[in-house]
Amino acid sequence: MTPPAIVIIGGGPAGMSAAVAAATQGLSCTIIDEGFALGGQIYRKPTNPERAPAPHPRGEQLRAEVAKLAQQIQVRNGDNVWGIFDELRVAVTSPDQHTELLQPQALILAPGAHELVPPFPGWTLPGVMTPGAAQILIKTMGVAPGKRVLLAGTGPFLLAVACQLVDAGVHVVAVLEASSRPAWLSLPLHGFRTPEILAEGLAYLSKLDRAHVPVRYGRIVVAAQGETELNAVEHAPVDAEWFPDNNRIETEQVDTLLVGYGFVPRLQLAQMAGCNLELRPDVGGWIPIRDRNLATSVAGIFAAGDGAGVAGSLVAALEGQLAGMAAARFLGAIDEATFAAARDSIEQELARLKPLRRALDKISALQPGLMSLVRDDTIVCRCEEVTWREAREAVCAGSTTYRSLKMTSRAGMGACQGRFCWPFLSRLVAAEAKCSLADIGPPSARPPLGPITLGALAPEPRDK
Amino acid sequence: MTNTADVVVIGGGAIGASVAFALARRGASVTLLDASTPGRATSASAGGLWSLGESLGLGCGVILHTAQQGAGDGPAPLPRTLMDFLWASNLRFPSLAAELRTLCGIDIEAEAATGLLYLVYDEEQERHASRIIEWAGSDHGAVEKWAPQHIRDRDPLITHDLRSAIHFPGDNQVNPMLLTEALKRGACAKGARYLAEARVRALRCSNGRIVAVESDKGTIACGAVVNAAGAWGAQIARLAGIEIPIQPVRGQIICTEALRPGTLRSNLSTRDCYILQKAHGEVIIGSTTEYCDFNTEVRYEDMCSLAAGAIRAVPALRKVTLKRAWAGLRPGTPDELPILGAAAELENFFHATGGFRTGIVAAPLTGEVVAASVLGQTPEFPIEPFLASRFQRIYV
Known part of the structure; x- marks a missing residue:
């Protein structure tokens, strides 16, 4: 099987829009999504349509657009992208623990965000x-x-x-x-x-x-x-x-x-791919640095939607479109003039959404009082059940980075790799150690990002 | 806060912490400078205390120089001196664990009865195995060959598809992170000063001595300097105008979710990998041995070969969830012996690096002998075979 030109990770508004934009230009795309159907969190599809509320019309429309382009867009639902290795190799494992390495010519990261x-x-x-x-x-x-x-x-x-x-x-x-x-x-x-x-x-x-x-x-x-x-x-x-x-x-x-x-961008794929990062608390924390075309610092990797800075589903869909067009331009499927025209109209729409988005970001910006709730016996890392007393003692003993705090207190050493605890724990550490969030850094991202078995890495010999 | 110290120890891994602890215990004023660098070997280590296994060149502990020579039935052992040094260091763990528990309340998880099993899959390994028993000799515990039934009785999850195994009763394990943390805190309890995130920028020399260390946390005037910077040891030495042949040697490791403690009783070593279960329940599977500069990335292909090796040894691991993969940089030397003791070029500069695959097991004794050399005392184990000057003899 020939590899797709573009692999899109995440099937929410950004991922679906990116696939539609790129496939419309004749490029083959594969969307990989951990959910059982496209939609992401916001446009999640019911498994039990009789009892569940009707799905959102914007989600239905995007799913229909993807379905119309079935010739170009392959959808892999329920699959786990757990690593990005050198030369744009994407490790994907299916629920039956079959692992594949996909090597597209371009990669669009649209992993969304998780809650804070x-x-x-x-x-x-x-x-x-x-x-x-x-x-x-x-x-x-x-x-x-x-x-x-x-x-x-x-x-x-x-x-x-x-x-x-x-x-x-x-x-x-x-x-x-x-x-x-x-x-x-x-x-x-x-x-x-x-x-x-x-x-x-x-x-x-x-x-x-x-x-x-x-x-x-x-x-x-x-x-x-x-x-x-x-x-x-x-x-x-x-x-x-x-x-x-x-x-x-x-x-x-x-x-x-x-x-x-609020939400934290799911940064780990970009991080693992080696993209340069910046700290932007206004949009949820650490994000990949992107240029005007949503290209990251790694050639061929684009990032769109909440995973590259939380801005909501409307912005995500627009960014997805732009990333899809930018990937098409990167692969030479469209000329510069076509691309620039498409980008201009997307940017206009993004600009229209921006003032309200900015105002919302400001209203919902986390305030220091929220960090005053922890007590000594409050658990601050759920995976490893580390209390604030244990973490604070480690901080006082000099562990003021993710790496050293993890080594000394086990905070962030669990399966989530600090994804859930670190947004707040890093703020607690910064306050305790009187240093900046930028000094503390994001948690490191290590494969596998999602659960796989050892067997997923070692196929059983066929002759047995 | 004073900015002078009798001794500045550069490097907060297991070796640096151990040297700082040994110095502080002898009453010296010590400042331990740490910099949390990605790929530090202590943090990446599995914590096997395989004094015999590693010095005899077991399994995936493929020893570089002998592997490169292409020895017949597997690698030859390292020099007897190293085996004796590691053995003596290993013997210190029980009392060190007790001392550190009293001093700073940390249990370093030094397990006394895991032992190491080297799994023998085929005839070629069988020949290597009998030589290993011979090399180990009788003064290093009861190294013996176990039959498949005996292995199954003790560790039923180990594959039945093997010929035998060699059991090393003295080769146990520890938690390397807790060991290091406890040594650090123990040193501080004895009056040492620990500075985190204190990357060393320069060594100020005058009249053949180092007079001060410049770091991100200030300049410290000092009487002596210990280079315990692990894989970065050559870079630190270079700040003093000294060349030592340390090269980073990457080891990639994978680790499972926590299984019920006791799922695997023995530490395992095979031709493909080593496997050990930590006190917390996770099973650690390592590790590659490769030169790749300071690159700490994990490669897909290597994750796969470690997984395959682990499943061959313990088939039940196939269904177990993988939690994490990472890589560390061991400080490698051309002859695979550590570099310890006084640098010939400067009168108050000492090395404690080059621990390669055995830095954790070597840490207790390394701390003692290096501290003794710094303070002009006679080390309890002869340090001459490990002096940096041996390379000048060989290579100049």
Whole structure:
């Protein structure tokens, strides 16, 4: 089998748009996605269509466009891309542990982002999960995550998930938004060029209002309570830097708490491929450095969507298109004039979305008060069950980088390779050691990024 | 904070930490300079304490110079001096572990009864195996050949498709990261100063002596300097205008998710790889031996061959989840012996590098003999075979 011209990793809005753009120029593409169907998190397809809500129309449309180009686009769902080796070799393992090395001429990274959850007392109790996890339950299976649900964190994603819970008949007790109400009320000033997005936001708010779900601004969860599972949540009002007022704690009896403070780009593939990185807290942390054409520092590798800086699904789809066209240009399938024209129109649309996006980033920017919730016995690395006391002792003994902290405390040594703990742990370390996040650096990315067995690397001899 | 020290030790790996600990225990004022460099051998090491296995040239511990000579039935052993040195160092682990536990509360996971099993798959290896037993001699514990049934009784997951195995009862294991951390903290408990992220930029010399070390964490006036920079040892020596033949030798390693502790009782060495289960439950499979400058990337092909070698030895590993692959840089020397003791060119510059595949097992004794040389005492093990000056004799 001849290798595809382009391998696209990730089948969300960025990956699908990239495939459509490149395939339209006659190039063969393979999309590899860990999900069972294209869509990513935002446009996830139901496995149980009778019970799950109808999928998002924009997702349906992108899936249809990909399907129309089936001659050019091969889709590999359920496969695990766990390594990028030299000369653009992509290691892919299927669920039956068959491994292949694909070597395309260009690679588009569209891995998306994962959710950001700060450590706080009780956050590892069963019943505490992310809004995204609850969304998967509803979207794919039509299963409610719990009976009485509280959402807490920041950003419009909380409102979207709250509405989906309401639609699914779940009792949503409240939505706690860390930022202040005046900050959110200022959004229309920045969003007048994108009225359709503002309208979407207002629709969420009015739906919650009709369902009598209070949205309480300027409050954060400070602790989760329960012996073996969650039964109550403590929350408190915060100041502008999100430091809670512990004299005004309220307790809410709930069986489910969904906590999400935005997203972190999934950086690891770009990192493993050797792309140069930069620290951009405004878009979620470390990202690959890209030029105007979304090319990374490694020839032939492009990056699009939330995985290269969190900006939401609309930006991701546009970036996907641009990356697909740029890869087509890189491979000589289109001329410079065609490419430049396409880029101009995509850039115009990106510019229209930008002011609202920037304003949202600012409102939802993590504040230092969120890092004040950990106690000595709070677990800060879930994989290895390392407490803040253990990590802090290692920091005090001089371990102020990911590498040395991992060696001395095991924090970040687990299967997730620091992906989940490090965004917050690095901030805790920076505060404790009085150094900058840039000095501390991102966690290293090592193969395999996803789980594979030893057998996936050693095919059984056929004669046995 | 004072910026003078009797001794500055450059390198915070197992060797540097051990030298700093031994010096501090002797009452010297010590500053240990560390720089968390990717590929540091201590962090990449599996922590096998295979004093015999490695010096006899077992399995994938293919010894470079002999492999290059193309010896008949497998590699020849390294010089007896190294075996004796490593054996003496290995014997120190039980008491060192106890001392460090008391001093700083860290359990270095020095296991006393794992032992090393060298799996013999075929006739050629069988011939090599009988020579190994001969080389090991009788003064290094009861090295013996085990029959397949005996192996199965002890470690039922080991392949049945083998002829025999050689058992080295004294070759156990330790957790190299905890060893290093405990030595560091032990040194500090005895008054040493530890500076993290303190990359050395220059060595200031005057009248045939080093008078100060310039680092990212300031300049330290000092009475003596120990070069424990591992694979970077030649670069540090060069700052003092001295050439030593240290070359990084990459070792790639793969590691599984944690399995129930005790799943594998023995450390295993085969022609293809070594396999050992750590106290935490992870099984570590290593390692390649290759020159590739300071490149610490992991290669797909090497991950595959390590996995295949491990599955051959322990077929049940086929279904086990792989957690991580990484690579470290061993400090290699042309004759595979470490470089220890005084540099001939400068009167107060000492080496403690070149540990190649055996830096962890050599760490306790290396600390002792280097500390003794620095302080003008007689080392308890003769250091002459390991002096850097041997290369001038050979190569000039």
